[in-house]
Each structure stands twice: as C-alpha cells, then as structure tokens.
Amino acid sequence: xRIFDPxxxxxxxxxxxxxxxxxxxxxALVEPAFWLGQPRTTVGSFKDYFxxxxxxxxxxxxxxxxxxxxxxxxxxxxANDPRCKPVLDIxxxxxxxxxxxxxxxxxxxxxxxxxxxAFARQLEMAVEHKLPALVHTPHRDKLAGTxxxxxxxxxxxxxxxxVAVDHLNEVTVKLVKDSGCWMGFSIYPDTKMxxxxxxxxxxxxxTDRMLVNSAADWGxxxxxxxxxxxxxxxxxGFGESxxxxxxxxxxxxxxxxxxxxxxxxxxxxxASTETFAGNSVLRGGRQ
Amino acid sequence: MTFSLGYGTNGFANxxxxxxxxxxxxxxxxxxxLTLDHHHLDPFAEDVAKETxxxxxxxxxxxxxxxxxxxxxxxxxxxxxHHPTLVSEDSDGRIDFLHRAIxxxxxxxxxxxxxxxxIKPSDVDDETARQRMLSGVGKVLVEADRRQVRIxxxxxxxxxxxxxxxxxxxxxELGKPEMLGITLDVGHCVAVEPMNAAECVRHAAGLLxxxxxxxxxxxxxxxxxxxxxxxxxxxxxxxxxxxGYTGVAAVELPRHSHAxxxxxxxxxxxxxxxxxxxxxxADSESVGQVDHPWLVGAERRVRSEPAAIxxxxxxxxxxxxxxxLRPESDPQGLVHGTVDDLAxxxxxxxxxxxxxxxxxxxxxxxxxxxxxxxxxRGVLRGLTSLPAPAVKAGLExxxxxxxxxxIRLVAAxxxxxxxxxxxxxxxxxxxLKCLFVGVPLTAVADLxxxxxxELLRMVADxxxxxxxxxxxxxxxxxxxxxxx
Numbered sequence: 001x002r003i004f005d006p007x008x009x010x011x012x013x014x015x016x017x018x019x020x021x022x023x024x025x026x027x028a029l030v031e032p033a034f035w036l037g038q039p040r041t042t043v044g045s046f047k048d049y050f051x052x053x054x055x056x057x058x059x060x061x062x063x064x065x066x067x068x069x070x071x072x073x074x075x076x077x078x079a080n081d082p083r084c085k086p087v088l089d090i091x092x093x094x095x096x097x098x099x100x101x102x103x104x105x106x107x108x109x110x111x112x113x114x115x116x117x118a119f120a121r122q123l124e125m126a127v128e129h130k131l132p133a134l135v136h137t138p139h140r141d142k143l144a145g146t147x148x149x150x151x152x153x154x155x156x157x158x159x160x161x162x163v164a165v166d167h168l169n170e171v172t173v174k175l176v177k178d179s180g181c182w183m184g185f186s187i188y189p190d191t192k193m194x195x196x197x198x199x200x201x202x203x204x205x206x207t208d209r210m211l212v213n214s215a216a217d218w219g220x221x222x223x224x225x226x227x228x229x230x231x232x233x234x235x236x237g238f239g240e241s242x243x244x245x246x247x248x249x250x251x252x253x254x255x256x257x258x259x260x261x262x263x264x265x266x267x268x269x270x271a272s273t274e275t276f277a278g279n280s281v282l283r284g285g286r287q
Numbered sequence: 288m289t290f291s292l293g294y295g296t297n298g299f300a301n302x303x304x305x306x307x308x309x310x311x312x313x314x315x316x317x318x319x320x321l322t323l324d325h326h327h328l329d330p331f332a333e334d335v336a337k338e339t340x341x342x343x344x345x346x347x348x349x350x351x352x353x354x355x356x357x358x359x360x361x362x363x364x365x366x367x368x369h370h371p372t373l374v375s376e377d378s379d380g381r382i383d384f385l386h387r388a389i390x391x392x393x394x395x396x397x398x399x400x401x402x403x404x405x406i407k408p409s410d411v412d413d414e415t416a417r418q419r420m421l422s423g424v425g426k427v428l429v430e431a432d433r434r435q436v437r438i439x440x441x442x443x444x445x446x447x448x449x450x451x452x453x454x455x456x457x458x459x460e461l462g463k464p465e466m467l468g469i470t471l472d473v474g475h476c477v478a479v480e481p482m483n484a485a486e487c488v489r490h491a492a493g494l495l496x497x498x499x500x501x502x503x504x505x506x507x508x509x510x511x512x513x514x515x516x517x518x519x520x521x522x523x524x525x526x527x528x529x530x531g532y533t534g535v536a537a538v539e540l541p542r543h544s545h546a547x548x549x550x551x552x553x554x555x556x557x558x559x560x561x562x563x564x565x566x567x568x569a570d571s572e573s574v575g576q577v578d579h580p581w582l583v584g585a586e587r588r589v590r591s592e593p594a595a596i597x598x599x600x601x602x603x604x605x606x607x608x609x610x611x612l613r614p615e616s617d618p619q620g621l622v623h624g625t626v627d628d629l630a631x632x633x634x635x636x637x638x639x640x641x642x643x644x645x646x647x648x649x650x651x652x653x654x655x656x657x658x659x660x661x662x663x664r665g666v667l668r669g670l671t672s673l674p675a676p677a678v679k680a681g682l683e684x685x686x687x688x689x690x691x692x693x694i695r696l697v698a699a700x701x702x703x704x705x706x707x708x709x710x711x712x713x714x715x716x717x718x719l720k721c722l723f724v725g726v727p728l729t730a731v732a733d734l735x736x737x738x739x740x741e742l743l744r745m746v747a748d749x750x751x752x753x754x755x756x757x758x759x760x761x762x763x764x765x766x767x768x769x770x771x
Contacts, residue, residue, distance in 0.1 A: 054659035059693045093657045096601040260605065267618060 005029040006251035007213035018064035024227035028067040065269035071104035079118035101258040104134025123156035186215035187225035195232040293318030293537030300544035318352035320537035324359040330387040355392040372405020373423035393434040399496040401470040404448040431466040439470030439496040444508040465675040468496030474503035485526035492530040492703040493671030499539035513557035521561040621698040631665025636672040644676035670704035698730040706733030
C-alpha cells in the first residue's frame with residue numbers, strides 16, 4: 001500500500017513518526033503552513049518557519065524515505081494580528097519554490113474582515129502563480145463558514161478543481177462536492193472525523209475528488225490515520241484500487257496541478273538496495 | 288559542458304583572420320583565442336578601431352566567444368622574438384601593447400587578455416625581475432580596471448613566471464587584484480608543473496580566466512596534438528567542469544598552421560571523444576542540459592533585467608533537471624554538485640557581469656536567505672564566480688551553511704571558495720562536521736593543502752571517541768590520519 005498524506009504538520013512530529021509512517025507505506029506528504037500553537041509576533045518568525053518547510057523539514061523527511069512538499073500562506077488565525085500581516089508581502093518569493101505545491105492553509109477562523117482580506121488576496125496569488133489552494137474551514141460555526149468560504153472561492157475566479165476545502169464532515173461535504181472543489185477530511189483520534197465515519201462518507205459520496213489526511217500536528221493526533229482509514233476501507237469492502245485512488249492518486253492529481261510534485265523513490269529506499277553506496281543514509285552523527 | 292571549446296588563431300597563421308574564424312566556427316568550435324598580430328587585427332594599425340568593430344561584428348555573427356592573446360612573436364620588434372617583455376630593461380613597449388590589447392578586448396566584448404612574463408635576461412637577477420614584473424603588471428592593471436577587462440597571467444615554460452605557483456604568488460604579492468586571473472595552458476602542466484593538469488585546474492579553480500588546450504610530454508615544451516603526449520585530456524576537461532569553469536578553453540597549436548584545418552578537425556574529434564568518455568551516457572546528457580535553451584534565455588534575461596533572477600533562480604531545477612553531474616562516483620552530487628547547481632552558477636556569473644559589487648552582494652545574499660536548500664547550494668557553489676568585494680558576504684553564507692545539519696549544504700559550503708577564503712578554525716570544524724554527518728571528504732576543496740596538525744589532532748580525538756563507544760570510525764577519517 002502506498003500512501004500520500006495530503007495534510008500533515010511534520011514540524012511537530014518526531015523521527016519515530018517518520019519511521020512508523022514509512023513502515024505503514026507513506027512515501028509522500030504535504031505539510032501546509034499553519035499556526036504553531038504559540039502565536040508569532042514578527043514576520044521574521046514566519047520567514048524562518050517557511051524556510052524550514054522548504055529546507056530542513058524536506059531534508060529530514062528525505063532521510064526517512066519520504067518525499068516532502070509544502071503549502072505556504074498566512075493562516076487565517078494569525079491574519080488577524082496586524083504585526084503578521086506583512087507576511088503577505090514575502091509570500092510571492094516562496095510561491096516560486098520547488099517544494100511549494102499550493103497556497104495554504106488559507107480560509108477562515110473567526111470570519112473577521114481581516115480574514116476576508118487575507119483569504120481573497122492569497123487566492124489571487126494562487127491564480128497568479130498557477131498553484132492550487134488548500135482551504136481550511138473553521139472549527140466553530142463550520143457550516144456557515146464553509147458556505148462563506150465557497151462564496152469567496154467563486155468570487156476569486158480560481159477554478160474549483162484548483163481548490164481543496166479541508167476539514168469537512170457529514171454536514172459540509174455535500175456543499176463542497178456540489179461546488180466542484182476537492183473534499184478534504186482530517187481523521188483525528190477524537191475531534192473532526194474518525195475512520196469509520198470517513199468510510200461511511202466514501203460509501204455515500206464515492207471516491208472522486210476525495211482527500212484523506214491525518215492533519216497530525218502538535219495536538220493530540222495520529223500520523224497513521226491515513227493508513228488506518230485505508231485498512232477500514234478494505235474491511236468495509238473497498239478494493240485495493242479504491243484505496244490507492246483515495247490515498248495516493250487523488251492527492252497526486254490535486255497537488256500535481258502545481259507541476260512541482262517530485263515522487264520518484266529516494267536513493268537508498270528502493271526495495272532492491274538497503275544501503276546507498278555502501279552506507280545507510282542515516283549514517284554519521286545519527287547513530 | 289560548462290565552458291566553451293575554442294581554437295587559437297595563432298594556429299591559423301597562414302590564413303586571413305576572417306577565413307580562420309569561419310573555418311574554426313564551421314568545425315564546431317564556439318569560441319576563439321585571438322592572437323593579435325601584424326596580419327590579425329594589428330593593434331598598431333591606423334584603422335584599428337574600425338577593424339576591431341568589424342571583427343566584433345564577424346565574431347557575433349558566427350556566434351564565437353573570444354579571448355585576446357598577446358604572444359605574437361615579431362609584433363613589437365622585427366628582429367628579436369617576443370621582445371620587449373615585462374622583465375626587459377625597457378618594458379614600455381610591452382606595456383603599451385598590453386594596454387592596446389585591453390582596449391581591443393573591451394571593444395570586442397572578449398572575456399579577457401592573456402599575457403606572460405617573458406624570459407628573464409641572463410644579466411638580470413631574480414629580485415630585479417620580480418620588481419619589474421610587479422611594476423609592469425601594476426601598470427597593466429590600471430588599464431584593465433579602467434576598461435573592466437580581466438587579464439590572465441600565463442605561466443610559460445622557460446620564462447620568468449613559468450609555474451602556476453609563481454603566478455599565484457605574484458598575484459598575492461600584488462594584493463590579489465580582482466582583475467588579475469590566471470591563464471592555464473594544460474600542456475605546460477604536463478611539461479613543467481609538479482602536479483598534473485587536472486590538479487592545476489583544481490588549484491587555480493576560481494582564478495581561471497582562460498584555458499589553453501594541447502598535449503605535451505614531461506620536460507619538453509613542444510605543443511603537440513592530443514594523444515601525442517601524456518596529457519589526460521578527459522580528466523582535465525572533467526576537472527574544468529568540476530570546478531565550474533565557465534570560460535573559454537581553446538586549442539593552442541601555434542606550430543601547426545601549415546595544416547591548420549586538418550589539425551583543428553582532429554582536435555575537435557579528440558575533444559568530443561574525451562567529453563563523452565569522461566561523462567557516462569546519462570551524465571553527458573544531463574551536462575548537456577546545462578546548455579538548455581531555458582538556461583541560455585535565463586542568462587540573457589538576467590543580463591538585461593537583473594531582478595528577474597529572483598524568480599528564475601528557484602525555477603532552475605524544474606527547468607534543467609537535478610541529476611548529479613557524476614552519478615557513478617558521486618550519486619548524491621555532494622562532491623561535484625548537480626546539474627541545477629551548475630546552472631545556478633551560470634546565472635550568478637551573469638548577474639556578476641551586470642551588477643555593481645554592492646548591489647551584487649545584496650542580491651546574492653537575498654537569493655541565499657530566501658532560498659530553499661537547492662538555491663542555497665547553488666549560491667554556495669557559485670561564490671567562486673563572484674568578484675572580490677563579495678568575499679566577505681560569501682563567507683557569512685558559508686558560515687551559515689556550516690551551522691546547518693543538511694549534508695548537501697555542508698558539502699557545498701566547503702568547495703573552492705571556502706578552500707581559498709575560510710579561516711582555518713572554521714574550516715577545521717567544517718571538515719570535522721563532514722566526518723560527523725557523512726559528507727565524503729572529497730567534497731572538501733584544498734583538503735591536502737589546508738590539513739594541519741590541529742585538524743589531525745581533532746580527527747584523531749574523534750576516532751578515539753568512536754572507538755571508546757565501540758563504534759566504527761568513518762573510513763574518510765582513517766584515511767586522513769593514515770596519509771597525513
């Protein structure tokens with residue numbers, strides 16, 4: 001089984017997680033830029049964070065045989081802080097990078113005018129850079145927030161197939177399906193979605209434009225939720241090809257619209273060779 | 288190929304200049320080493336300005352790059368070969384000629400002007416010769432600075448400056464002037480240098496402004512066709528690619544004019560075979576991609592609109608590829624770099640051509656600061672193509688990269704730029720870091736020259752620590768301790 005986790009915050013995860021993910025079949029992932037728990041107060045903090053997403057974290061993932069990509073944006077929560085707003089000005093530089101496959105996470109948190117402005121401006125940037133957009137939907141007032149999200153998407157002129165609307169559930173899935181956007185679901189231990197409910201949604205709405213992610217971060221979460229959902233799909237009677245479509249092909253198709261996905265196997269991780277040029281890739285200071 | 292293969296017009300002495308240029312171009316050479324002579328763009332002719340403009344037009348229409356050579360035999364004195372020289376008692380004639388050559392090079396858009404010291408007269412002592420050289424080159428540099436044309440000092444067997452080491456020492460004595468580089472004749476390396484041509488190339492690396500290609504036998508200063516002497520042509524070309532040389536490498540066969548077209552054709556055949564043999568199939572393809580139309584267009588764009596590099600630099604890998612240059616010996620590209628590294632070096636060289644030093648330093652620093660790992664690598668590997676005022680900023684970037692644990696950045700940081708400029712303490716820690724994180728020491732430029740007892744002590748302590756913990760000592764550490 002090969003898995004592409006389309007939304008996971010590896011910055012907050014350990015190397016044990018990387019190892020477990022590789023063992024479970026994860027070979028590629030996308031790490032969206034988001035909130036770090038502790039609010040940031042300067043543009044410099046964001047710059048260092050973005051640099052880590054296109055540099056260090058990418059390198060770290062590669063050490064474990066996993067292709068790392070990211071999305072870059074000013075997240076809705078911090079868009080409300082005037083000290084963070086100038087982050088919007090440095091985004092174009094990052095949106096040109098190899099590892100950046102979408103603008104995101106954008107969208108709403110508390111649905112303020114500041115969030116409106118940051119959301120609309122960043123959708124414009126996505127159009128300008130020919131990149132897809134990953135849109136977060138709010139935890140509070142989710143249904144109304146999702147409606148308003150879709151309105152802003154329509155107004156922006158971005159093609160619906162270039163947009164994934166994330167963190168959906170039973171209440172919001174139909175709206176997004178009808179809009180033509182991709183549907184993202186975050187499978188969590190106790191909030192958002194769980195595996196069984198996800199399987200039920202797939203049974204009801206089909207597998208087209210469906211994205212399943214673990215959204216694992218610094219909170220209580222599980223980087224293997226993609227794998228666990230895949231197991232539940234098989235148990236529920238879905239075939240191997242359905243699983244591959246939802247957990248690999250769909251994310252590849254969505255982010256592949258950026259033209260920047262690199263998915264070939266990392267050296268040293270092919271099935272035939274356990275070592276690379278006579279050395280394990282994890283040699284040196286790490287043993 | 289990163290550099291341009293050319294042919295010297297002194298090997299076409301029996302041709303009209305225009306005919307020589309056309310034949311050279313038709314044979315597939317993309318550059319020419321133009322020796323100014325009484326019948327080839329005479330610098331003393333009354334209509335020299337007009338003639339220079341005409342030749343510039345012809346070069347441009349043939350798509351030939353150009354370097355200017357000043358080794359004509361009887362141009363200044365019809366009775367005494369090469370006379371006067373920079374070490375003659377009265378060197379004014381030579382200096383005046385070199386000034387003229389610099390102005391012609393500027394008007395031709397040539398890469399540089401090459402020159403040599405001259406034979407030390409038997410009645411002149413070393414100290415006098417040294418003073419004459421320092422003073423003469425100093426005067427030539429004034430015009431070079433004014434016209435912004437680089438000059439390349441060529442070590443020439445039998446002359447006062449005959450070894451690469453002497454040329455480098457002279458440059459140091461003059462205070463490492465930015466406009467003074469090195470012209471290297473790889474045949475001379477076989478004839479008189481203590482190291483082979485590839486090692487000379489690595490040694491001179493960032494200072495090379497012009498390269499002359501020919502074969503020779505040890506101890507015999509006779510320019511031979513490829514294969515007739517002992518030059519490792521393939522290894523030498525590989526070394527040029529490895530150090531990121533982007534200038535002209537032109538065949539130098541001044542005594543073969545009688546059969547010039549045939550000799551030039553044979554030389555091209557030998558060069559083509561050498562390029563193919565040194566680069567495995569996949570590899571030559573990927574190196575070929577560096578001359579990718581996208582890159583050529585990107586270079587042009589950077590020259591006309593320098594700020595465009597901000598969007599072009601991140602796009603390089605997507606456009607020209609990311610393969611290692613020498614996948615068989617260096618599968619991760621840690622030692623020799625990757626295709627995108629090379630392409631970024633070229634963009635930086637184009638940027639350095641058009642920006643003033645202060646702006647250049649700012650732009651390059653921003654490219655690094657906002658760069659992902661590949662862009663940062665590209666900047667680090669390109670530092671050797673930047674002019675002297677960029678050294679300070681370059682060192683800050685090298686230090687930044689050495690603070691990371693990303694092996695690709697650490698490897699790129701310890702290339703020829705750090706070899707030349709990084710302080711010894713930081714350099715030692717960089718080498719030790721390579722051993723820690725698994726960067727092969729072949730990635731460290733100037734390792735042999737800079738290894739000192741303190742580094743060996745540090746490596747020995749590291750090896751002891753590994754053994755005490757029951758761990759394997761990295762093979763590179765063992766090797767370093769054994770050979771030193």
